Amino acid sequence: MRRFGDRVLRPNERRIDSEGRIPDEVLRGMADLGLLAMPVSTDFGGLGASSVLTELAAEEIGRGDFSMATAVFFLLEAGWGFILDRHGTPEAKREILPEVCAGRAFLGIATTEPTGGSDLARLRTTSTRSAEGFTVRGEKAFLSGVEEAQRLGGGHLTLTRATEGGFRFLYVPTRGPGRTTQRFSNMGRMGISTGAIHYDDAPVPSRYLLGADGRGFEVAMEGFTVARTFVSAACIGAAERALETGMAYLKQREVFGQPLGKFEAIQFELVDLWTQVEAIKWQCRRAAWLTDRYLRSGSATQRSEVQRTVAAVKLTRPATRLRVR
Ligand SMILES: Cc1cc2nc3c(=O)[nH]c(=O)nc-3n(C[C@H](O)[C@H](O)[C@H](O)COP(=O)(O)OP(=O)(O)OC[C@H]3O[C@@H](n4cnc5c(N)ncnc54)[C@H](O)[C@@H]3O)c2cc1C
Numbered sequence: 001m002r003r004f005g006d007r008v009l010r011p012n013e014r015r016i017d018s019e020g021r022i023p024d025e026v027l028r029g030m031a032d033l034g035l036l037a038m039p040v041s042t043d044f045g046g047l048g049a050s051s052v053l054t055e056l057a058a059e060e061i062g063r064g065d066f067s068m069a070t071a072v073f074f075l076l077e078a079g080w081g082f083i084l085d086r087h088g089t090p091e092a093k094r095e096i097l098p099e100v101c102a103g104r105a106f107l108g109i110a111t112t113e114p115t116g117g118s119d120l121a122r123l124r125t126t127s128t129r130s131a132e133g134f135t136v137r138g139e140k141a142f143l144s145g146v147e148e149a150q151r152l153g154g155g156h157l158t159l160t161r162a163t164e165g166g167f168r169f170l171y172v173p174t175r176g177p178g179r180t181t182q183r184f185s186n187m188g189r190m191g192i193s194t195g196a197i198h199y200d201d202a203p204v205p206s207r208y209l210l211g212a213d214g215r216g217f218e219v220a221m222e223g224f225t226v227a228r229t230f231v232s233a234a235c236i237g238a239a240e241r242a243l244e245t246g247m248a249y250l251k252q253r254e255v256f257g258q259p260l261g262k263f264e265a266i267q268f269e270l271v272d273l274w275t276q277v278e279a280i281k282w283q284c285r286r287a288a289w290l291t292d293r294y295l296r297s298g299s300a301t302q303r304s305e306v307q308r309t310v311a312a313v314k315l316t317r318p319a320t321r322l323r324v325r
Pocket residue numbers: 108109110111112115116117118119141142143144145189194
């Protein structure tokens with residue numbers, strides 16, 4: 001993984017950001033290593049990887065591509081591929097998962113709407129039973145991978161309010177009638193698109209339902225529990241690289257007749273940062289282990305995710321400052 005990050009991701013990271021997409025050869029390389037949707041079972045083209053192994057891979061990808069685009073692509077497919085494998089119908093799994101694992105289709109998550117993303121119990125996009133399955137109506141916004149799903153094929157696991165009661169979690173392919181997509185022009189993390197999908201009675205076959213009809217909210221929340229561990233791991237990988245980059249600079253840059261790193265004030269700060277990175281890394285591993293062991297132990301995973309993500313952002317700040325001339 002470290003070699004893949006150094007040889008393939010690092011040389012491409014600026015290009016990923018400036019061209020606004022992950023090059024096909026990078027995705028092919030990930031597919032060849034079995035990294036795409038790696039927790040998916042071997043029956044459907046994955047490695048059947050544990051959360052611990054997936055978390056280690058996320059760390060290396062976050063470290064390899066500092067733009068974070070590849071890490072987001074990786075963790076979406078890992079987390080939501082796992083959920084489709086656990087809760088999808090056999091037909092849907094046979095049809096979708098091998099394509100995702102081979103890098104021939106994108107799989108993302110669509111919960112956020114223009115009116116908000118935290119309070120999902122109040123979402124407005126609806127699904128209604130029809131002769132062939134369901135029709136979806138409404139809009140999802142700030143979705144990662146809208147353009148990738150158009151270009152490669154694939155779609156998003158989409159949380160909807162069932163007009164008959166409860167919530168429905170559906171795989172909605174991005175291509176098809178009744179869908180309109182839009183790419184947002186935002187700043188940062190340019191290598192994977194952010195956008196919206198508008199559904200105007202978009203037909204979705206019944207085989208694309210995940211879990212029990214009306215119980216989609218629980219399935220989606222289970223997915224967030226799994227995906228959060230991978231988000232944290234990618235952040236800590238990036239934080240570790242920022243620290244290493246800062247350290248290399250401190251050894252090389254001389255002021256007042258000695259390298260910057262010889263000054264005690266800077267050494268103290270670095271030791272604090274390293275200690276935090278190490279502590280958070282092991283917390284990540286524990287959360288991944290807990291996910292493997294008790295999938296539903298959401299509270300431990302969620303609590304540590306908030307701590308780790310906030311800490312990873314804080315950790316990159318001084319490391320970046322130490323490096324910036
Ligand atoms: C780059 C990017 C990619 C994304 N990718 C996806 C994706 O692939 N799929 C997807 O579905 N969504 C995606 N999102 C959306 C993301 O999940 C939402 O931004 C997030 O859920 C928060 O929703 P919101 O932005 O609507 O904020 P809101 O829900 O409107 O919240 C506004 C603010 O209030 C705070 N807040 C909310 N509730 C409380 C509370 N109870 N107490 C205190 N403070 C609170 C929030 O922390 C936030 O700061 C993406 C967002 C970004 C920026």
